[in-house]
Amino acid sequence: MARRALGACLLLIGLTAPAAMAQPTTASDSDVRQANLRAYVELLRSDVRAQKVAIITELMAFSEAEDKAFWPIYREYDTELTALNDERVQGIQEFTANYATLTDAMADTLASKSLDLETRRTAVKQKYYTRIKSELSPRIAARFLQIENQIQMIIDLQIASALPIVQ
Numbered sequence: 444m445a446r447r448a449l450g451a452c453l454l455l456i457g458l459t460a461p462a463a464m465a466q467p468t469t470a471s472d473s474d475v476r477q478a479n480l481r482a483y484v485e486l487l488r489s490d491v492r493a494q495k496v497a498i499i500t501e502l503m504a505f506s507e508a509e510d511k512a513f514w515p516i517y518r519e520y521d522t523e524l525t526a527l528n529d530e531r532v533q534g535i536q537e538f539t540a541n542y543a544t545l546t547d548a549m550a551d552t553l554a555s556k557s558l559d560l561e562t563r564r565t566a567v568k569q570k571y572y573t574r575i576k577s578e579l580s581p582r583i584a585a586r587f588l589q590i591e592n593q594i595q596m597i598i599d600l601q602i603a604s605a606l607p608i609v610q
Contacts, residue, residue, distance in 0.1 A: 491598065492521065492525075495594055498590065498594065499517070499587070499590055499591075502586070502590050503583070503586060503587065503590070509579055509583065512578055512579055513575065513579060513583070513587075516571060516574055516575055516578065517571075519571070520567065520571040523567045523571075524564070524567060527560055527563055527564050527567065530556075530560055531557075531560055534553060534556050534557060534560070535602075535606070537549075537553060538553055538606070542607060545609060545610070550609055564595075568588065568591065568592075572584050572585075572587070572588050575587055
């Protein structure tokens with residue numbers, strides 16, 4: 444199981460790394476930020492979701508009954524997570540649009556929005572962990588949470604590593 448998890452995570456890294464690292468080396472800072480923004484949007488909205496489904500399917504190793512119970516819950520979870528990711532994309536767009544002229548007030552607003560989104564993302568994971576735990580089992584719910592956290596950390600790291608540091 445651990446080997447499959449490592450392989451699946453490496454697969455996801457391979458899928459996301461080229462998009463996040465797509466930075467022109469001779470372009471202006473504005474061009475680089477725009478290229479990064481496109482890469483972030485791609486990471487949050489692209490077929491990473493399809494790859495997540497493949498990874499989850501592989502690592503969860505559901506029985507037929509578990510499979511039937513899990514995926515409707517997951518689809519609801521993914522819908523809520525997608526809405527939060529859309530807000531995250533807006534925050535990234537706001538940051539990149541204002542990076543060169545970022546004031547203390549804008550920085551505070553953007554950081555507060557980011558913290559709020561992270562809190563809400565944790566609440567969504569808690570909500571669906573509880574549902575999966577009650578409708579399937581605590582072990583299945585814990586396995587899903589572990590896999591989901593690993594995937595989200597990979598995506599978050601890719602995005603964070605490409606964003607410029609606030610000056």
